[in-house]
Amino acid sequence: MLIVKLALLCNIIHYFRNARKIERARIDSKGFYYKGNIRSKYEWLTHETESLVFVEFSEILNVSITKNWLGEHIFLSTVKANEELIMLGVLAKKEKQEIVDTIKSRLNKQKI
Secondary structure, eight states, X not given: OXXXXXXXXXXXXXXXXXXXXXXXXXXXXXXXXXXXXOOSTTGGGTGGGSOOEEEEXXXXXXXXXXXXXXXXXXXXXXXSOEEEEGGGTTSOHHHHHHHHHHHHHHHXXXXX
């Protein structure tokens, strides 16, 4: 049990030292990359080491900012599923709005 606690402590220290360097979202010419939501109880231990989820612009139907009691989150509606991007909740409101505006402008360019 001591080994588990030490590993957890090392993970926490590593996280806080590198929190600003963690890439949570990225947009390029092909599509939108984002950090997926945690799906299991213990996944948060290794979640920051996982790669980003990729969605092509052609698969995105709509993107918006939703507000609930947890705060503001980006809501992504795709051909496959609708997802509230909870892991992007740590971003500032201005950054979230910039992501939404950029994706919407790319979607509008594709429709033309």
